[in-house]
Amino acid sequence: MKNLRSRARLSFLVVLLLAVIAAVSPSWASTGNIEISDLTGSWLVSLHGTTGCGYVDMEADVTLSSSGAGTATLITHGQCGDNTLTGQSFTIKTLKTDGQGTAGLSCGTACGWNFDIQVSPDRSKFNLVDVSSANPGNYVEGEAVLQSPKGNISISDLTGSWQATLFGITGCGTGSTVLNFTLNTSGVASTVDETNHTTGCGTSSGKYELTILTLNPDGSGTANISCGAGCGWNFDIQVSPDRSAFNLVDVSKENPGNFQAGAAINNSTAGRVVPADLAGNWTLVQYGTGGCGVETMAATFTLSAGGSSTNATEYPHSGCGNTVTTGNTFTITSLNADGSGTANLTCGTDCGFNYAIQVAADRSTFNLVDVKDGGNYWVGTAIHE
Numbered sequence: 001m002k003n004l005r006s007r008a009r010l011s012f013l014v015v016l017l018l019a020v021i022a023a024v025s026p027s028w029a030s031t032g033n034i035e036i037s038d039l040t041g042s043w044l045v046s047l048h049g050t051t052g053c054g055y056v057d058m059e060a061d062v063t064l065s066s067s068g069a070g071t072a073t074l075i076t077h078g079q080c081g082d083n084t085l086t087g088q089s090f091t092i093k094t095l096k097t098d099g100q101g102t103a104g105l106s107c108g109t110a111c112g113w114n115f116d117i118q119v120s121p122d123r124s125k126f127n128l129v130d131v132s133s134a135n136p137g138n139y140v141e142g143e144a145v146l147q148s149p150k151g152n153i154s155i156s157d158l159t160g161s162w163q164a165t166l167f168g169i170t171g172c173g174t175g176s177t178v179l180n181f182t183l184n185t186s187g188v189a190s191t192v193d194e195t196n197h198t199t200g201c202g203t204s205s206g207k208y209e210l211t212i213l214t215l216n217p218d219g220s221g222t223a224n225i226s227c228g229a230g231c232g233w234n235f236d237i238q239v240s241p242d243r244s245a246f247n248l249v250d251v252s253k254e255n256p257g258n259f260q261a262g263a264a265i266n267n268s269t270a271g272r273v274v275p276a277d278l279a280g281n282w283t284l285v286q287y288g289t290g291g292c293g294v295e296t297m298a299a300t301f302t303l304s305a306g307g308s309s310t311n312a313t314e315y316p317h318s319g320c321g322n323t324v325t326t327g328n329t330f331t332i333t334s335l336n337a338d339g340s341g342t343a344n345l346t347c348g349t350d351c352g353f354n355y356a357i358q359v360a361a362d363r364s365t366f367n368l369v370d371v372k373d374g375g376n377y378w379v380g381t382a383i384h385e
Contacts, residue, residue, distance in 0.1 A: 068092030187212030286380025
């Protein structure tokens with residue numbers, strides 16, 4: 001007679017073992033098998049930088065096909081005025097399985113940018129930076145966020161504490177900004193702790209107010225930051241499907257002379273972020289101004305479990321030309337349990353950047369902003385390969 005009870009117990013143990021393995025194994029989205037077809041869907045690409053028209057904020061709304069090709073509506077708000085260009089092309093040209101790749105965006109006849117990109121492991125975000133020697137005088141950087149395919153995002157989903165980084169031009173000139181705030185269930189942060197680092201007003205701190213004005217179920221919406229009487233910015237935003245991040249871009253005609261764009265990341269509510277969580281390969285993109293004037297830069301590095309790297313390779317694109325520098329260091333100099341912290345990137349002898357950072361709850365990305373170093377104004381995002 002067969003022992004059916006023993007066979008049932010064995011089957012149960014096999015199922016249990018498989019469940020345990022699944023629980024402790026990384027998801028398919030983090031195992032380095034990213035394909036172009038994974039990016040199928042609608043995206044909001046927020047960009048900022050310097051072009052032939054001076055400084056400009058840009059928003060590209062694009063739906064990518066499974067082959068990585070899409071038609072974009074490009075909204076520009078810059079020192080040359082405001083324009084909406086329909087029928088532009090956005091194309092993922094190349095993509096490695098680790099998420100590194102290239103993309104192109106057109107902006108009219110004989111106009112466009114060639115970007116290096118890094119896709120996040122969950123395929124919901126990618127950063128972009130133009131460091132091509134074929135585009136002298138063009139310095140553009142930004143972040144793309146996927147609209148939620150399930151379409152069930154609400155304002156209350158954003159409840160919690162956030163850090164946002166911005167770069168742009170205001171009445172205080174060119175500068176970088178970091179904002180720390182807590183949104184209530186209505187999407188309002190009545191007290192925003194802000195640090196501005198600008199060419200015209202130096203480094204200062206203040207209290208702002210941030211409000212999520214509208215939010216569609218796919219995560220697209222609008223927000224406002226008020227900085228006092230007659231002062232503020234209106235942003236288009238796109239919330240990521242997992243609600244952990246959103247990008248911001250001011251393309252409003254109501255804000256002539258003001259150009260701001262950036263990214264926001266939710267602080268980890270679990271409070272368990274440690275440097276070892278960041279071990280692995282990263283791609284950082286940034287835009288700013290320094291000793292070589294306006295510059296975009298890509299940097300790749302591998303962080304140890306202690307949060308340091310000695311193999312950072314940098315690809316600067318600036319008025320000093322295009323170079324590749326190796327053997328630089330990237331160091332997580334402090335990291336709080338909620339993912340907020342500081343970092344440093346060297347760029348040669350007596351050259352470097354000191355950042356405030358915020359790590360996303362899933363540890364796949366962090367934003368960076370330099371609001372400390374005199375004469376340096378930088379903002380960017382880093383994404384884990």
